[in-house]
Amino acid sequence: MCGIIGFSGTENAVPKLMQGLSALEYRGYDSAGVAYFENGSLRFVKEKGRLDKLQSKINAVGVFDTTCGIGHTRWATHGAPSDVNSHPHGTENVLIVHNGIIENYAQIKSFLISKGYVFKSDTDTETAAKLIDYHFTEIGEPIEAVRKALNTIEGSYAVAALFSGHEGKIFAFRKDNPLIAAPSLDGSFITSDISAVLKFTNKYYEISEGEIAVADKDGITFVSSEGNIVQKELQTALWSVDKTEKCGFEHFMIKEIHEEPEALVRTLSPLVYEGNIAVGDLKDDDLRQFEKIHIVACGTAYHAGLIGKVAIESLARLNVNVYYASEFRYINPILGENDLVIAISQSGETADTLAALRLAKLKGVRTLAIVNNEGSALAREAYSVFYTKAGPEISVASTKAYHVQLGALYLIALKFAGIKGTLAADEISRLTHALVNDVPDKIRETLDHKSHCEYVAKKYMNVKNMFFIGRGVDRAQCEEAALKVKEISYIHCEAYAAGELKHGTISLIEDGTPVVAIITSMTTADKMISNIEEVKARGARVILFVTEGLSIPSGIANDIIYLSKTEEIFMPFICGTSTQLMAYYMSLNLGHDVDKPRNLAKSVTVE
Numbered sequence: 001m002c003g004i005i006g007f008s009g010t011e012n013a014v015p016k017l018m019q020g021l022s023a024l025e026y027r028g029y030d031s032a033g034v035a036y037f038e039n040g041s042l043r044f045v046k047e048k049g050r051l052d053k054l055q056s057k058i059n060a061v062g063v064f065d066t067t068c069g070i071g072h073t074r075w076a077t078h079g080a081p082s083d084v085n086s087h088p089h090g091t092e093n094v095l096i097v098h099n100g101i102i103e104n105y106a107q108i109k110s111f112l113i114s115k116g117y118v119f120k121s122d123t124d125t126e127t128a129a130k131l132i133d134y135h136f137t138e139i140g141e142p143i144e145a146v147r148k149a150l151n152t153i154e155g156s157y158a159v160a161a162l163f164s165g166h167e168g169k170i171f172a173f174r175k176d177n178p179l180i181a182a183p184s185l186d187g188s189f190i191t192s193d194i195s196a197v198l199k200f201t202n203k204y205y206e207i208s209e210g211e212i213a214v215a216d217k218d219g220i221t222f223v224s225s226e227g228n229i230v231q232k233e234l235q236t237a238l239w240s241v242d243k244t245e246k247c248g249f250e251h252f253m254i255k256e257i258h259e260e261p262e263a264l265v266r267t268l269s270p271l272v273y274e275g276n277i278a279v280g281d282l283k284d285d286d287l288r289q290f291e292k293i294h295i296v297a298c299g300t301a302y303h304a305g306l307i308g309k310v311a312i313e314s315l316a317r318l319n320v321n322v323y324y325a326s327e328f329r330y331i332n333p334i335l336g337e338n339d340l341v342i343a344i345s346q347s348g349e350t351a352d353t354l355a356a357l358r359l360a361k362l363k364g365v366r367t368l369a370i371v372n373n374e375g376s377a378l379a380r381e382a383y384s385v386f387y388t389k390a391g392p393e394i395s396v397a398s399t400k401a402y403h404v405q406l407g408a409l410y411l412i413a414l415k416f417a418g419i420k421g422t423l424a425a426d427e428i429s430r431l432t433h434a435l436v437n438d439v440p441d442k443i444r445e446t447l448d449h450k451s452h453c454e455y456v457a458k459k460y461m462n463v464k465n466m467f468f469i470g471r472g473v474d475r476a477q478c479e480e481a482a483l484k485v486k487e488i489s490y491i492h493c494e495a496y497a498a499g500e501l502k503h504g505t506i507s508l509i510e511d512g513t514p515v516v517a518i519i520t521s522m523t524t525a526d527k528m529i530s531n532i533e534e535v536k537a538r539g540a541r542v543i544l545f546v547t548e549g550l551s552i553p554s555g556i557a558n559d560i561i562y563l564s565k566t567e568e569i570f571m572p573f574i575c576g577t578s579t580q581l582m583a584y585y586m587s588l589n590l591g592h593d594v595d596k597p598r599n600l601a602k603s604v605t606v607e
């Protein structure tokens with residue numbers, strides 16, 4: 001979703017802002033803008049559409065000589081994408097860029113209208129900007145003006161602001177939205193996402209809630225809510241800039257699929273040593289007491305949770321419920337004192353997942369976050385953290401992050417199997433060895449044969465609808481495979497439990513309807529074959545993803561993708577990579593914007 005970049009230094013700020021905005025593009029946006037000082041006055045340029053349009057407008061305006069500015073990529077919430085609704089917003093005295101939502105914008109707006117303010121946009125941000133302006137006009141000092149405004153503002157925000165009379169300074173503050181301050185050799189950055197500044201620096205300070213950071217060419221100062229200067233520890237980002245570049249691949253998505261084996265090894269191997277497994281920072285005594293697990297997550301992370309349920313229940317015989325995080329608060333979940341809530345998120349900033357975690361905490365239940373983004377809100381707020389080490393995931397469609405989430409869940413399942421005594425120690429160590437060694441090798445093998453996935457993708461890419469069927473863990477895999485195809489190819493897909501089809505949905509199968517069938521589980525293979533026969537009898541064209549070596553009748557499918565064989569329980573890694581490849585090649589050959597599918601944002605920070 002929205003992104004913020006700010007720079008104040010000794011060099012021209014605009015090229016740095018534009019590079020920062022370009023690094024933020026992956027988050028999803030519909031418009032962009034910059035604000036800056038020019039000869040002591042505040043100026044802005046903003047434009048609906050992609051960054052090249054903003055750059056043309058900047059060139060036309062002729063912005064060359066400014067060393068301090070802020071920039072923004074907007075993903076519309078309040079008000080349609082348009083030039084006027086783009087950020088920055090404000091007045092000739094105050095300009096702000098904002099991520100998040102001002103919940104009481106309507107009350108603030110009526111108050112300001114009564115004071116003579118006029119509004120140009122439909123955004124909630126403009127009300128915050130003008131409230132700050134109102135107090136700034138009254139007080140004449142930015143920090144106090146912001147404090148006064150924040151007393152009124154309700155909602156979530158990360159804001160970077162420029163004030164007239166304070167040339168060269170950026171004021172930044174946040175609540176429930178990420179924002180960091182990053183010093184570099186030639187100035188100071190403010191950003192909502194470390195990826196935006198990795199070209200210039202990997203050092204950063206966290207801005208705590210309640211603080212106001214003031215960045216200028218000489219450094220960054222933090223002022224507490226009591227008005228005291230706060231000393232902070234400089235952090236080092238673990239992500240490097242090559243992880244935010246395509247490195248010769250045509251898209252981030254295909255690059256990130258190729259990073260899956262390496263990401264898995266990086267995530268899992270440090271946690272497995274001398275026959276022991278570590279689960280994030282959870283101690284064995286903590287784990288022993290848990291009787292039930294509740295997984296909360298959204299989208300692809302939710303699908304990882306569905307597979308995690310199968311793994312934990314079958315290996316450790318521990319009961320697992322999986323919830324859409326967006327539903328968790330509305331179903332009055334039954335949570336016991338010996339329960340563990342696991343929140344899974346790549347970004348660690350997904351509003352629904354955060355809200356679900358907060359509810360669990362409110363109910364006094366222990367929480368574990370499986371999260372990829374270090375220092376994110378979910379990681380900060382959970383009782384324990386299991387960091388996945390996928391590195392930055394730039395493509396909107398999640399691929400390698402899904403694989404490391406699966407890796408984390410399998411490791412948790414094996415750990416619980418040891419704690420609960422449901423598997424013998426040598427079996428746990430055999431499976432752990434396969435997870436850390438054989439699975440990455442088999443993913444590499446899958447990548448070596450990607451051309452067959454491309455062939456199948458091209459053959460079916462022009463269809464309007466597809467069905468995905470499977471049983472047990474394969475059904476959960478169908479959900480994720482269908483989501484991947486839907487989100488980047490815009491083909492309507494329906495994932496279905498194969499046995500359920502004949503209870504209604506089979507009426508949608510007609511001559512030529514493509515049905516993807518997944519068989520990685522021996523126990524359901526025979527039943528799946530009958531289900532495939534049922535759809536074939538209604539004219540379906542069948543694309544079968546099946547573990548190599550598994551016996552299937554000849555002529556059962558129109559196209560077969562054989563999945564490199566590893567331990568049956570780990571087949572979702574291999575099938576996951578294959579179905580991601582099929583989705584990628586469909587989108588690519590259809591000519592879609594693979595990494596930035598329409599309407600989607602990378603990190604969904606609104607509920």
Ligand code: F6R
Nearest residue numbers: 299300301345346347350397398
């Ligand atoms: C789909 C996708 C989304 C995310 C979901 C949760 O490819 O990426 O469905 O999985 O928005 O995001 P995180 O994991 O950041 O909480």
